[in-house]
Amino acid sequence: MNMNRRKLCLALAAVPGLGVGSAQAQSWPTTKPLRLVVPFPPGGNSDLIARSIGQQLSTAIGQTVIVDNRAGAGGSLGTGAVAKEPGDGYTLLLGDIATHVINRLALPHLSYDPVRDFVPVARLTSVSLLVVVNPNLGVRSLGEFIARAKAQPGKLTYASGGNGTPSHLAMEMLRARTGIDLVHVPYKGSVPALNDLVAGQVDVMIDGAATGLVKSGRLQLLAVTGERSPAFPTAPTMAEAGVPDYQFTSWHGLFAPRGTPADIVNRLGGELEKIVSQPQLQKQFAELNIRLTAARGQAFTGFVESQRQSLAKLVQDRNIQFES
Template identity: 50%
Template sequence: MKNAMSTSLLVGLLASLVSISSFAESNWPQKPIHLMVPYPPGGNVDLIGRTLSEPLSRALGQPVVVENRAGAGGTIASSEVARADADGYTLLIGDIATHGINPHVYGNLAYDPVEDFAPILQITSVPLVMGIGPKLGVTTFEEFMALAKSSPESIDYASAGNGTPQQLAFEYLKAKTGIEGLHIPYKGSAPARTALIAGEIGVFIDGTLVPSVKEGSVTALAVTGQERSAALPDVPTLMELGVDDYSFASWHGLFAPAGTPADVVETLNAAVNEVLADPEIQQRFAAVNIGLVGGTPEAFAEYVEQQSQQLGELVELAGATNH
């Protein structure tokens, strides 16, 4: 993954052309903005929210307060934001789960990921890391595959919950390679990562493993993106290792309630694009395997629709529906 500003981020900046001084001249915002994180502390969504909150506060001239509203695969916070006043003061960092996977997993979802939200922009694209701890006694993808074929009953894998990106990524690998693996869901990435390091679980495919890999408590077998990660340049992609056409990336984006005024959406889009263009912010995210995207609300809305279709197929493949 490249540290340089992506093409879509550049497009977003050129489309916005709104400076920090123009934010101050607007009637909005006039009070603190609440940024909902739909998961517990310790995961990528929490990291993204807390990393962006301070520079975004400076850009908008008002505090941006991060609030964790964890539970039910991100649906609790998403539902809360969907019902909030459409005034731009309550925002959501949604992700591949809340707006791509959950509509296909939950039959009684309390929000519509398209109708109930105004997309602001895509913040990230995050290739996942296939990591192992001490349980399996292997150190390479080739050794893992040999073990999976000779002793399929020995393979179990963690996820952050049923229908989460971690589960879908491994189920996709199963479909591509013919291996098996027992799914063990945890309540979030942090406890799943802890279980991996402790040897309670064999495999975990997740975007938060880079620090653990660098400190040596997790061994990275592969990354799931189309290109190697800048944070782990020596770790090959699954496609390099012979898993044909395997590409899977998580993502995050900023959403407001549907009906939020267009000028507020434009102001938010311009402010976040400006923050994402900061080289220091880019470096901080690249160091933990998070690629920044940016762009326009229209491009993000189209991307969410495309992802929903593709992820629906993976949910069906994994048998992860709760309908």
């Protein structure tokens, strides 16, 4: 964990907790701790979000929240495990764009159905990915990069965290919207891909983990894929940079297994809305290019379904193959 993350974790511990009065009047969740499954390894954004939000949720409901990292297969192993748990409010999932949108497209034998097997509790974040290049490429804007790519079709390379990752699909969306011809170089994760981008082994990447490298000047930021980034407020959106029909937003959200009672889902959702609205917490996550935002009910369900349809169309139109 880098210095910024250590500082953030220490700062999160000082954020005032929420009241627990109403929790004592209900039978849930007094019998045992809650388990919040993160289907990704420790140390990443999902893990950090789960631990900080989990700490606040624990205070709010008056019960321990234990973070359980169950990584593997692009998040599908941990997600599939939660899908098999009883809907009693004691097992929750921190899902994201991979577990509930992309995996359904990329993995032919997915062990869970993201719609049928889960109840959406609340969306927690909105993350605009960063379009970054090696500074030695000599472009300082997205327009310059697109012009370079069109002048040299098939010559420039783009890195991704692997086939079927957000970084892969986000770049394929840019290729579809602009007609540029780039060579895909998939890696096993964002970190090695970004390392090679810094080293000049590849030319461009779209990813959410490049914040520190941009701030240190090792990568050049051209644009962001969704709304303006809280970490880089002057960086243009794709529309502002000349690609008006482009929108790609990563996100995280809390889900419960199918059958979880509505009163528990509503209680959790209400507490999470209060948690993510805390200005100090929002400011701390903004430094990592993570915007905290709450959405519940149809607002959350509709957003995820719209993204599923959009990316399914992209995969079909581009004939994207997910095999390594």
